Amino acid sequence: MSTPIVEKNNISLQQQKTPSGFSVIVREFAKDKLALFSLVLFLGIVLYVYIYSFMLDQEAITRVDLFNIFAEPSSVYWLGTDYGGRDVFGQLIIGARNSLTIGIVITVLTAIIGLVLGLLAGYFGGWVDNVIMRTVDFILVLPTTMIIIVFVVIVPEFNVANFIFIMSIFYWTGKARLIRSKTLAERELDYVSASKTLGTPNWKIMLFQVLPNLSSIIIVNMTLNLAGNIGIETGLTYLGFGLPESTPSLGTLISYSSNPDVMENKWWVWLPAALLILVMMLCINFIGQALKRAADARQRLG
């Protein structure tokens, strides 16, 4: 007689456990089929690109082959070749890897810098806030694109690492401002005062009390920024100020379309890269939306 009661109690105990963190996100994706599809597709693209690019020889792909200029897609060249007779498919894979790496690393770096400085400025206020925000203002008034172009000209060997470095220096300011403004609002709430009276040190309050409340805005901002940073990279490369041709990127492939003949008659050179960017951006945005809802208890679907 007594066993079923115990079991019943156990069940009710388990039901009272509110799921936290990861399981909420899983449920959110399960409810939103579009986001789930986007996630699978995006992860698929990323995995495929990174694994497949290991098997490709960049030297061989960027080697000029005069006998195969603008070859149409065939079983040898899946997506044809460009004006140097180079395999477009190989360039697409390596280019996507470079563009993704740049986008992801810039996003993470700027997020870390912006997060640390934004939290410090917003939480402590006063002169700390003043110093950090004036620095941000200073960087914001600099003509960023000009400096990047000059940097590209000066640096002898321009590669992915350099590109990430120069971009990260300039693009953390927006994040720092955003996080500062949210921190300013949060630190006025009583739970921060409560933590102080309970003897929690400031760095713990910042990291474990305030930061979780900013997580939704950070996640949304980061995903949108990821799409944006990939866009900036391809944009600069398209304009000719990004990576050199020896380092393929999606922007290089698209920039071939500035030639009207390529644009009209040789669609296989630029269309795959453009479509890949479009698909990745959409995927990232749908994923971002789902994460945003998961982070906010009131917006959840699941």
Next chain:
Amino acid sequence: MTFLKLENLKVYYPVRGGFFKRVVDNVKAVDDITLELKEGETYGLVGESGCGKSTTGRTLLGLNKATSGKIIFNDVDLLSLNRREYSQYRKDIQMIFQDPYSSLNPRKRVIDIIAEPIRNFEKLSSKEVKRKVQEVLEKVGLSPESIYKYPHEFSGGQRQRIGIARALTLNPRLIVADEPVSALDVSVQAQVLNFMKDIQKEFNLTYLFISHDLGIIRHMCDRIGIMYKGRIVEQGTTEDIYENPQHIYTKRLLSAIPDINPDNRDKHMAFRKQVDAEFNNSFNQYFDTEGKIVDLRPLSETHSVALP
């Protein structure tokens, strides 16, 4: 031995203006107040919005910076201590916040909220922490099973109990209750207040009870200080204040309490008119030449009032 004494406490906020952001004026949030609390009693701080009662409480906890004065707790001036020395008194003084909605971190589960002080001050294994949290939750009348819930799953009264539970975990000696029930509806107010009274007896707590609700103050407090414009205008036992108000501001406050008995209506009206007339005639005599409220003057052993 003094349990707690605020001595000439001042909290000024500078008003900056002019070309170089010089300090042109001060907002005197708390302007030279002195009060003393004995162990085990409830001291009520009453006053209108913005009169500085919350600031006093928050300064006591170190959440606001005092401009000058002393906060003597256990014969030690808390304001003269540095951070490390202060931390040992952190455990003894805790606060119950006004708004049960913003005072609990929405991202934390109940166990994390209540265990926060334990994790700061005591080295316990996670099992012991859990047991202790459940113990405290039971004490405040919540189900020990709800430790994994988030604050938004509770009602306002339950949330306030979580706030009280958090303040109690460290076994404090003084609790600053900053309008602990003003965000709750009346039926829940009584529940929470009586509960606070019960735990006061159980743990021999001292309350600094901040409120603008005179009914609650009368129900809860042994002694009362009436604050007005950053100063205490009258101070005494509950009886002194309610039966024998001396300061015009106190009289006006008390006359504003509605009387639901219709038989007393005329009497109450007459009292209000009388207070009003007194206010119009003698209002100025309660202020000195600079418009500052005059210092307190003792009337009896327990009762003192700011009269010239």
